[in-house]
Amino acid sequence: MTASPILETIGLEKTFPGVKALRKVDFRLFPGEIHTLMGQNGAGKSTLINVLTGVHAPDAGEILLGGKPVEFSTPLEAEAAGIRTLYQEVNLCPNLSVAENVFAGRQPKRRGAIDWRLIHARAEAALAELNVSLDVTKSLDTYPIAVQQMVAIARALSVDARVLILDEPTSSLDDGEVTRLFDVLRKLKQSGIGILFVTHFLEQTYAVSDRITVMRNGEREGEYLAQDLPVELLVSKMVGHERMTERLKRAATEPPAQKAAVPPFVELRGVGRRGLMNPVDIDVQPGQILGLAGLLGSGRTETARLMFGAERADAGTVTIGGRPAKLHSPRDAVRHGVGYCPEDRKKEGIVADLSIRENIILALQARRGWWRPLGRARERQIADDYIARLGIKARDAEQPIGLLSGGNQQKVLLARWLATEPKMLILDEPTRGIDVAAKFEIMDRVLALCAKGLGILFISSEVSEVVRVSHRIAVLRDRRKVAEVAGNAASEDQVYRLIAGGSE
Amino acid sequence: MTRIRTALQHSLLWPCVTLVALVLLDLAHNPAFLSVTMLDGHLFGAPIDILNRAAPLVLVSLGMTLVIATRGIDISVGAVVAIAGAAAATILADDPSRVGLALMAALAVGVLAGMWNGLLVAFVGMQPIIATLILMVAGRGVAQLLTGGQIIPIGAPGYLMVGGGYLASIPCSVWVATGALALTALLMNRTALGLFIRAIGVNPVATRLVGLRSNALVFGVYTFSGLTAALAGVLISSNVRSADGNNAGLLLELDAILAVTLGGTSLLGGRFSLAGTVVGALIIQTLTYTTYSIGVPPEATLVVKAAVVLVVSVIQSATARAWLMRQLRRGLPFAAKKTVSEAAR
Numbered sequence: 001m002t003a004s005p006i007l008e009t010i011g012l013e014k015t016f017p018g019v020k021a022l023r024k025v026d027f028r029l030f031p032g033e034i035h036t037l038m039g040q041n042g043a044g045k046s047t048l049i050n051v052l053t054g055v056h057a058p059d060a061g062e063i064l065l066g067g068k069p070v071e072f073s074t075p076l077e078a079e080a081a082g083i084r085t086l087y088q089e090v091n092l093c094p095n096l097s098v099a100e101n102v103f104a105g106r107q108p109k110r111r112g113a114i115d116w117r118l119i120h121a122r123a124e125a126a127l128a129e130l131n132v133s134l135d136v137t138k139s140l141d142t143y144p145i146a147v148q149q150m151v152a153i154a155r156a157l158s159v160d161a162r163v164l165i166l167d168e169p170t171s172s173l174d175d176g177e178v179t180r181l182f183d184v185l186r187k188l189k190q191s192g193i194g195i196l197f198v199t200h201f202l203e204q205t206y207a208v209s210d211r212i213t214v215m216r217n218g219e220r221e222g223e224y225l226a227q228d229l230p231v232e233l234l235v236s237k238m239v240g241h242e243r244m245t246e247r248l249k250r251a252a253t254e255p256p257a258q259k260a261a262v263p264p265f266v267e268l269r270g271v272g273r274r275g276l277m278n279p280v281d282i283d284v285q286p287g288q289i290l291g292l293a294g295l296l297g298s299g300r301t302e303t304a305r306l307m308f309g310a311e312r313a314d315a316g317t318v319t320i321g322g323r324p325a326k327l328h329s330p331r332d333a334v335r336h337g338v339g340y341c342p343e344d345r346k347k348e349g350i351v352a353d354l355s356i357r358e359n360i361i362l363a364l365q366a367r368r369g370w371w372r373p374l375g376r377a378r379e380r381q382i383a384d385d386y387i388a389r390l391g392i393k394a395r396d397a398e399q400p401i402g403l404l405s406g407g408n409q410q411k412v413l414l415a416r417w418l419a420t421e422p423k424m425l426i427l428d429e430p431t432r433g434i435d436v437a438a439k440f441e442i443m444d445r446v447l448a449l450c451a452k453g454l455g456i457l458f459i460s461s462e463v464s465e466v467v468r469v470s471h472r473i474a475v476l477r478d479r480r481k482v483a484e485v486a487g488n489a490a491s492e493d494q495v496y497r498l499i500a501g502g503s504e
Numbered sequence: 505m506t507r508i509r510t511a512l513q514h515s516l517l518w519p520c521v522t523l524v525a526l527v528l529l530d531l532a533h534n535p536a537f538l539s540v541t542m543l544d545g546h547l548f549g550a551p552i553d554i555l556n557r558a559a560p561l562v563l564v565s566l567g568m569t570l571v572i573a574t575r576g577i578d579i580s581v582g583a584v585v586a587i588a589g590a591a592a593a594t595i596l597a598d599d600p601s602r603v604g605l606a607l608m609a610a611l612a613v614g615v616l617a618g619m620w621n622g623l624l625v626a627f628v629g630m631q632p633i634i635a636t637l638i639l640m641v642a643g644r645g646v647a648q649l650l651t652g653g654q655i656i657p658i659g660a661p662g663y664l665m666v667g668g669g670y671l672a673s674i675p676c677s678v679w680v681a682t683g684a685l686a687l688t689a690l691l692m693n694r695t696a697l698g699l700f701i702r703a704i705g706v707n708p709v710a711t712r713l714v715g716l717r718s719n720a721l722v723f724g725v726y727t728f729s730g731l732t733a734a735l736a737g738v739l740i741s742s743n744v745r746s747a748d749g750n751n752a753g754l755l756l757e758l759d760a761i762l763a764v765t766l767g768g769t770s771l772l773g774g775r776f777s778l779a780g781t782v783v784g785a786l787i788i789q790t791l792t793y794t795t796y797s798i799g800v801p802p803e804a805t806l807v808v809k810a811a812v813v814l815v816v817s818v819i820q821s822a823t824a825r826a827w828l829m830r831q832l833r834r835g836l837p838f839a840a841k842k843t844v845s846e847a848a849r
Contacts, residue, residue: 310713334715342713351707353774358699363714370696370721416714 004067006031006194007052007083007163012061014047021047023218025061029163029194034185036197036205036226039215040238040296040461045198048215049167052196053085054078066162082162086152086169094141094148099123101140102155126154130184146177153184157193164188165196170204182208200296202231202500214238231500235295236493262286263322265424265455266338268307271316277302279315280481282474284424284455289446291470291487292459293495299479300459301343304426307457308340309333321423334367339417343428343459345406349413352402356394357383359401359412364419386415390445410442424455431460443469463499467492475499515768515775518820519783522766526790533798546670550793552678558789559677560585560736562782564756565763566688567618567729569781572764573705574722575773576625576632581733581760583643584617585753588737590650593747596660603662611734617643618730622723636726640757647749655748658741667742677739684735689778701725705773763788766816787816 005028014022022044029035039045050056052063054072062069065081072078075085092101102123107114123136132150140148149169156164166185170178185208189195199205205212205226212229214221214237221237264283272279277299284290292300305311307318309327318325320336327333330340342348351359360383361374368374374382383397390411394404401412410430417425427446431439447469450456460466466473470487475498483498530537530550540549564581571578588610595606617639624635658664669676692698703711704718712718736756741747765771766787767780791812795805818824 308713329715329717330713331715331717340713342710347707348709348713351703351710353706354699354703358703362699362703362711362716365696365699366714366716368696370700373694373696 003030003032005029005064006066007196008064008067009048009052010062010064012048012051012063013059014051014056015059016047019218021218022051022058025215025218025220027213027220028223029196030211031162031192031194032189033210034189034195034197034208035211035213036199036209037213037215038199038205038234038238039221043215043238044218045215046167047218049085049165049196049198052078053083053165079159082160083165084156084159084161084163085165085167086149086156087167092140092148092152092155095139097137097139098127098134098143098151099136101151102126102136102158104155106159122158123154126158127151129157130154131187144177146180149177149181150184157188161193163194163196165198167198168200169197170199170201178204202234202295205234206231232493232497235496235500264319265321266307267319269317269319271306271313271318273302273306273311273314276311276479277306278480280474280476282307282457282481284457285471286423286455287450287453288471289450289456289458289469289487291466291473292457292476293463293466293473294476294499296461297479298476298499299481300461300476301428302479303476303481304340304343304428304457304459307333308338308426310340331366334363334420337420337423338426339363339420339422339424340426341410341413341417341428341430343432345409345413345432350401350409353400355398356387356392356401356404356412357397360386360397360415360419363416367420382419383415386412386419390415391441407439407442411445414442414445418449422454424457425449426457426459428459429461430458431465463492463495467495477501515777516780516783518816519767519780519787522816522819523783523787523790526787526794530790530794530797542673545673547673550797552675554786554789554793555678556675557793558785559675559681560739560753561756561759561763561785561789562681563684563732563736563739564753564760565767565781565785566684566778567725567732568757568760569764569767569769569776569778570688570692570701570725571632571729572761572769572771573701573773573776574725575705575708576722576726577761577771578621578636578726578729578733579633579757579761580617580621580636580639580643581729581736582753582756583640583647584614584730584733585737585740585756586647586747586749586751587617587643587650588614588734589741589747589752590647590656590749592663592738592741593656593658594650596658596663597656600660603660606660606663607666607738610738611731614730614732614734614737615727616730617733618727619723621730622726625726626719626722644749647747647752649749651747651749653749655746657746659745664742664745667739668745677743680735680739684732685778685782692778697721702774702776705776759788760785762813766813766820768820 007029009025009027012022012025012027025044025048027048037045037048047056051058054075054077057073064070065083070081072081093104096104099119103119108118108122109115110118120136127134127136127150130150130153132147134143134147140151170181185195197209209226211223212226212234213223214234216238262285265286266284268280268282270279270281280303282290282303292303294300302311306313309330309332312328318327325332325336333340351362357379361379365374380397386392387394387397392408392411392415394408401409404412430442430446446456446458458466458470467487467490472487473485473490473495474481475483475485475495477499485494527537537550540547540552564585568578568581591613592606592610595602595609621636621639624630624638625632665676666680667677671679700716700721703716704721708718737753740752763784764781766784767777767782769776769780791809795808800808
């Protein structure tokens with residue numbers, strides 16, 4: 001590589017309360033290349049972008065732009081220096097015209113008045129650069145998202161841009177639109193702009209990237225030329241191999257209980273929903289853990305929500321406990337003895353202002369109906385019981401759940417479902433954002449519950465965790481189930497290969 | 505010390521302080537303010553008068569409290585008051601003896617109106633303020649259609665008892681409001697409804713995912729609000745002995761929202777306090793009484809009311825109180841001691 005990097009960071013560090021988000025990150029972006037930043041959730045991608053664009057100030061380390069050290073205290077300063085960013089959601093004004101969106105805030109003026117003719121001409125020219133021709137006087141929301149994305153790019157480029165950062169720009173685009181966006185990016189890199197691209201989609205990464213940087217746990221795992229990095233290797237570098245603790249090592253080495261062929265508790269046959277999840281066949285056996293492995297966006301959460309009735313399926317049949325069942329709402333699933341700990345604990349799980357006691361008894365009370373209250377004494381008894389059994393650390397049962405740590409909140413949610421004496425639990429990322437000690441404690445409880453006959457659907461983005469605890473593993477890719485393997489027979493590498501799209 | 509601190513943090517503290525302050529102001533102006541006398545077996549006096557006049561507002565505010573607790577709002581209650589009064593008056597105009605039917609019709613119309621709001625909010629998914637705005641505007645029209653655009657006088661003695669009569673020396677309307685309050689409190693505290701309503705207000709998504717029929721509950725809450733508004737409509741039409749499609753319950757929705765917020769229930773939903781709402785309604789009615797009794801000229805009443813409400817709202821705002829405390833601490837020597845106890849917290 002003869003050119004010198006246009007954007008470079010040296011030893012970048014950033015700590016948020018409780019989390020080390022970036023550790024000594026060295027990163028380089030060359031002019032005229034498309035560079036993809038890969039990593040799982042929480043790997044530090046967003047933090048790195050936020051530091052590069054002036055949203056956060058780094059705690060330590062240097063940012064060099066064109067070889068000169070720079071410091072941005074606001075996103076505006078980064079923009080002024082030529083670092084333009086496009087976010088996942090189109091950050092434009094849908095009710096303004098296309099031309100207004102391209103030039104909002106810096107309209108060319110003539111004798112104090114806005115020069116509309118010039119704006120329209122320039123906006124058309126800027127879009128023509130990107131091979132897009134459209135009526136720039138129409139309001140932005142009359143165009144599809146992909147075109148809006150192009151307008152956002154045109155806006156970003158209408159001022160001298162040296163670096164273009166695209167943070168998951170393709171998540172709301174269809175295949176044709178993605179191809180179009182990529183054509184534009186390839187054209188742009190010819191002009192010497194450095195393009196930094198963040199995505200979760202493996203295929204897109206390889207379709208467009210010259211170079212890939214992998215992040216994991218706030219560190220730069222490595223920088224590779226795209227052509228030198230096979231996809232399986234990329235996936236295993238993203239996911240990493242985690243050290244195990246003693247307790248779970250035991251669980252891992254013991255072969256999973258060889259159960260006689262028990263009939264499945266829940267049986268999904270061709271259950272799917274257009275635009276959400278392709279039809280899948282999934283069985284969950286009592287006393288067994290079915291792990292769902294796959295990258296973000298592969299359909300893990302969607303499968304869970306379909307099984308819980310949180311999303312209504314438009315295809316397929318569900319059988320619960322040997323009888324056909326209709327899941328129109330979560331209420332139906334709960335009545336069949338299914339519980340669900342959602343991925344987004346704060347938004348979908350806890351009821352923050354209510355006490356621990358109220359959060360624990362909520363599902364049980366919902367099943368009993370409003371006219372049969374448990375009574376304060378009984379509620380207190382149930383809550384205290386689970387606080388002791390699950391080791392929830394709180395002052396008392398009347399403390400609002402919002403004040404607890406993530407791990408303790410998760411335990412309260414677990415208690416909420418256990419109180420309903422469920423036959424099956426769906427655990428979507430139950431250990432996300434939880435410290436290591438609590439993480440293993442929760443997994444330990446899950447294994448104990450399962451040994452007592454509870455069926456579990458377990459979702460985690462950490463493949464090592466899925467392989468460690470699951471009796472069977474269903475592998476998802478691109479909103480489709482691509483394989484199912486026995487947990488004790490599977491190796492992590494095998495699962496990575498399946499996730500990455502290789503054969504068994 | 506801890507007990508005092510708990511008391512200071514109690515949500516009912518500031519509403520009660522406000523009410524007491526208003527009463528003290530009245531006492532200073534008229535030392536006989538609190539005296540109640542017995543005349544012909546009926547209780548008379550300023551406090552009884554205030555309670556009597558506050559009854560419709562208390563009723564409407566009860567329904568409003570629950571609606572607001574689910575993160576909603578019902579601005580159609582004033583119109584529902586008018587419709588209920590009109591429905592009863594129309595029936596009584598035909599046959600003054602059918603008091604029972606008139607009462608049933610008024611309440612049924614209120615329930616229907618509430619169900620309509622509930623349908624739009626819970627099942628169609630409209631924004632509560634827009635959904636109830638429809639009935640707020642259209643409801644007046646419905647009431648005028650019922651009354652034929654006229655003010656219909658009501659003469660049926662049985663019906664007039666409800667809003668103007670006395671039972672065991674106490675005005676019937678006070679009994680009605682107290683009964684409704686007791687029943688609501690019982691429903692909220694002795695069944696799981698209170699918990700469910702709070703849960704919906706705090707986190708509707710999570711509430712649906714625990715298997716609660718949130719939309720059925722929200723529907724029920726709007727229906728209840730329609731019912732309490734209709735009860736208020738009966739009291740008002742009975743008290744003024746006529747049904748006025750145009751003016752009955754005019755702007756009552758705003759007084760009700762005010763009563764709920766003065767009582768410490770947040771418009772953001774979640775925790776609610778029925779007792780607070782009642783105190784809030786009493787504050788509003790006492791304030792009205794006070795402005796008249798201390799001789800504020802009629803044209804200035806609304807401005808005075810607004811000013812008092814502003815002051816009360818500012819005092820109740822935690823942000824404003826924290827700011828005030830900081831200013832006090834900086835300026836006054838005694839406040840230094842407080843810092844120690846604050847730090848101990």
